[in-house]
Amino acid sequence: MIPYATAAEAEAALGRAMTWAEAAWFRYSAATPDYFLYCHNVVILLVVYTLAPLPLALLELRAPPKLTSPYKVQPRVRLTAAEFLRCYKDTARMLLLTVGALQLVSYPAVRMVGIRTGLPLPSVGEAAAQLLVYFLVEDYLGYWLHRLLHSAWGYDKIHRVHHEYAAPIGYAAPYAHWAEVLILGVPAFAGPAMVPCHMTTFWLWFVLRHVEAVDTHSGFTFPFSPTKLIPFYGGAEYHDYHHYVGRQSQSNFASVFTFCDYIYGTDKVHTYFNFFRSI
Numbered sequence: 504m505i506p507y508a509t510a511a512e513a514e515a516a517l518g519r520a521m522t523w524a525e526a527a528w529f530r531y532s533a534a535t536p537d538y539f540l541y542c543h544n545v546v547i548l549l550v551v552y553t554l555a556p557l558p559l560a561l562l563e564l565r566a567p568p569k570l571t572s573p574y575k576v577q578p579r580v581r582l583t584a585a586e587f588l589r590c591y592k593d594t595a596r597m598l599l600l601t602v603g604a605l606q607l608v609s610y611p612a613v614r615m616v617g618i619r620t621g622l623p624l625p626s627v628g629e630a631a632a633q634l635l636v637y638f639l640v641e642d643y644l645g646y647w648l649h650r651l652l653h654s655a656w657g658y659d660k661i662h663r664v665h666h667e668y669a670a671p672i673g674y675a676a677p678y679a680h681w682a683e684v685l686i687l688g689v690p691a692f693a694g695p696a697m698v699p700c701h702m703t704t705f706w707l708w709f710v711l712r713h714v715e716a717v718d719t720h721s722g723f724t725f726p727f728s729p730t731k732l733i734p735f736y737g738g739a740e741y742h743d744y745h746h747y748v749g750r751q752s753q754s755n756f757a758s759v760f761t762f763c764d765y766i767y768g769t770d771k772v773h774t775y776f777n778f779f780r781s782i
Contacts, residue, residue: 556673
């Protein structure tokens, strides 16, 4: 909660006029307890999960296969509307029960690491630098936890749920055992714990991370996608191979970038389109 009763007090403390974004943040958050601002994460997650995969889901369900097959990584796999809906309902329920419950008890940790809600808001450069750190930290820790989940015990007891989709779809990005959701939440929180940020950056981090997960599980790759400009970005082609191999997969563990797979010798099959069209 911002410790100023009026905008004039806030500007006096800042020593300058608020930007339009800071003024909007002041109006929205001044009377809202920090705990409730933190709990926005649940709503944000469910909204992003509902909307981000929707365009490609509708494309796969409604567009003629002749139109979509050139861009679909595994063009022979087509799910029905009922299968999409089942995935959505099961995953949304799991997210609400696991992430929602976690929100009720994890706020002390957020406060302890120093994530703030007051003024000033971070600059664009500060937020961008923090987000880059979060992606790199999450990618590295997530790589090793993902490899651990592909041990015999980890796969059979936990990770096999996520691999039920050998040809993943966007709605299956967080489709997983509840324990896996919690385990992979550790790398996602590690970056903000190491480099504390503003709550708005914290929200943006989880939005971007989830959108990225939806993209790598979308089953589509387009030549004009802006993700092609991101160095070392794996994308749907890279991750589809991991899902296709399933339990036997000991490669392509990367969650975002591919450099960990390259460094540790777990990158396999570089011509994915040719691979899937040859099986």
